[in-house]
Amino acid sequence: MGKKDKQFVSEITPMEVDFPQWYTDVIKKTDLVDYSPVKGFMVIKHYGYEIWENIQQFLDKRFKETGHKNCYFPLLIPESLLKKEAEHVEGFAPEVAWVTHGGQEELAERLCVRPTSETIICEMYSKWLKSYRDLPFLFNQWCSVVRWEKSTRPFLRTSEFLWQEGHTLHETYEEAQEETIQMLNIYKEMAEDVLAIPVIIGRKSEKEKFAGAHATYTMEALMHDGKALQAGTSHNLAQHFTKAFDITYLDRAGELKNPYHTSWGVSTRLIGGIIMAHGDNRGLVLPPKIAPIQVAIVPIASHKAGVMEKALELFTQLKEEFRVELDDRENYSPGWKFNEWEMKGVPIRIEIGPKDIEKNQAMLFRRDTLEKEAASLDTLKEAVTQMIDDIQKNLLLKAKNMRDEKTYYVKNFEELKEIMGTRPGFVKAMWCEEGSCEDHIKEETGVTIRCIPFEQENLGDTCAFCEKPAKVMAYFAKAY
């Protein structure tokens, strides 16, 4: 590695030194995102947006396979609608952007830029729903939402972000509950099989649930710094909104009923999760399934006869099946290019030079393990396919191991504080399910209950914090 290369790598602050700075360096230097002139609003550059497109593609397909259809509802919501569901307005009113003027005129009623669309969608559903025959309503929309945040970080917490929001209506509570869990499971499948991020799924505590929900379910991932990321939520809203918005239908017996209701969403926040679950001090490490570039081909001694031709041949051959980039830039050295593709998290780099061509081979470099191996040109496509598959699996395994190493069990508050102060991560503990314990922990340590996991373990009979009888085992962590 030459001098220039070292300098290049060192532009990223090591994560052990300053994790937030590492994050900021990575997203800026890898061109995922940029800051905009409006505070808290980000520009998603194409390298970041392509990751989002790959996530969208997977989810949209799964949503459609499970019977959902896409619609589009208005960006602006009248204040009176936002106020219809009492808990909801309390939760969202403090953080919305208000449109007060349209063209030259002041509006009679101010409109908020949607922070989420339950209210406008319920207003429409109340017009559309007539009979039990119309149910279920299974609709989703892809859009941006605005929540006026005081302190923001690209992808993780921004005043505008991209997301999808599903909104469904059902005849019975049980069906709504089934839908809520089905969508959470699709999110888990996406997180683990596509993003290679292992997640804990479970229910939110009463204090942490969505404003207006009957119950909120979540998937929680652990980042390199031991903080949790809420990576997706699915809400059983029961009849909270359908009653507030007077959504009714004639049931099978001819009686007027309120349907049951769910909503669920994931956002560009997931990209922050990918960065912090897989990244290292060289930069991004992208799971092949969502990497905008899966393979970067770097010709070595490209001025020598036959090298560029062979590189182009490999490119042409591989691009039938993979997202490939041929790095034919003339004014950069191979070493510089190696570092750039490593920093950008490209899963596989292929090096091809005169000596390789002589041996009818190419060198395959894996971003996840930093290992290099030779592959015969006769079976290059197979070798790449296999390596892509290996990397995808290995990233999930590595992330699982990291999480497991940072997952602890505590018997009391002192232990929780000690762990959070020295080696933060997920803490499992028995809990009485009372808000007072939860408040106390949060006030003193900033630690919150991430979820009450579906997969319960009986770690004792009493609450670790108040010694009342324990009702559940919960995951605690500091969170983004």
Added chain:
Amino acid sequence: MGKKDKQFVSEITPMEVDFPQWYTDVIKKTDLVDYSPVKGFMVIKHYGYEIWENIQQFLDKRFKETGHKNCYFPLLIPESLLKKEAEHVEGFAPEVAWVTHGGQEELAERLCVRPTSETIICEMYSKWLKSYRDLPFLFNQWCSVVRWEKSTRPFLRTSEFLWQEGHTLHETYEEAQEETIQMLNIYKEMAEDVLAIPVIIGRKSEKEKFAGAHATYTMEALMHDGKALQAGTSHNLAQHFTKAFDITYLDRAGELKNPYHTSWGVSTRLIGGIIMAHGDNRGLVLPPKIAPIQVAIVPIASHKAGVMEKALELFTQLKEEFRVELDDRENYSPGWKFNEWEMKGVPIRIEIGPKDIEKNQAMLFRRDTLEKEAASLDTLKEAVTQMIDDIQKNLLLKAKNMRDEKTYYVKNFEELKEIMGTRPGFVKAMWCEEGSCEDHIKEETGVTIRCIPFEQENLGDTCAFCEKPAKVMAYFAKAY
């Protein structure tokens, strides 16, 4: 056709009686769209949104094939940015929505909801561009925009609509011009090959061009009522914005230069065009390539043994290649279903009953010609493929014939007025290219110059309106 069926059809006002009412009836009764509680804002229901998804899919692929990448820029634009390009702010300021409060606080500077994103994108480009090596910039975004309209009609003119906006930078004027025309040609390809809508492409007059453009190019389609629809525009912005936003780069000679700039967009307005170019008094007629449902299977006497099984078999067989719906609803008669699928514009309806099964056939009904024919079940897939292809071609041909029948040539203003008063359509006329003629025509008749077509015809030497020497042949029409 039974009594109930007739009544069903007659719910759509005939277009000859009242074209605007026909349009409103069609969009409401076919569930493409609904009005929202915010005046001028529409809800795009799934049947409408799926058409948009099909348009998106085609365009996104073509954009990527021509080297463009998607990004996402902020929804809100500071007033100071909007004001940087003088003509632009004059054009857009009167019709933007203003955000004045974020959360509980009044903003120091108000923000407009993007009406189009040249300003915010140029602000970012000025940060990103350094060297000629970075050029061209070829970026696009899919999003919604808001323009505060006084009188609105779903799809055609709404205060919010969905669109894509491409924004590119180039080293030379010629490259920018080439890009501008390339994108217009992709739009034309989409309009004609996908939407089956023939378009005239050409340049806008100085008065009709985009606020801030050096030159605007457009594609113009003719609707059933003889009014034109501007269906997509592509702008050569030259250096108007790059100078105003101080976008510079070091050129090949090491000198600081402003790049050349283009932008181009199409919107959900296209769906209005599809409705008004192909629809008839039975409702929608959708081109197969963008129809959410290409084939609807209606079982006849479905209670009889074997019918539902056979219908399901056809469904399973066809859905491998087509977007198919099996209409197995029990509480509707076949006649009612026929009308519904006709109204919804489904290109092919397949009827299958006991007598058909006996003959190893199904009946294929074409929405475009209203003709029915028998097809052997042994070669059903081939028959459907062929018919889909025929319908797509026939719709374009029909629309071309309709347009040609409504295209006139006039030698003077009297002739133009006479035609517009009795049989509106496209009027070709020689023009001096002076704004005074254009203004006079518009004031007296509401007719505007739609474009100066690339395909020029020499129809005389003098302007049809002022008798000065003619410079160009232009298309005139009333427009949406």
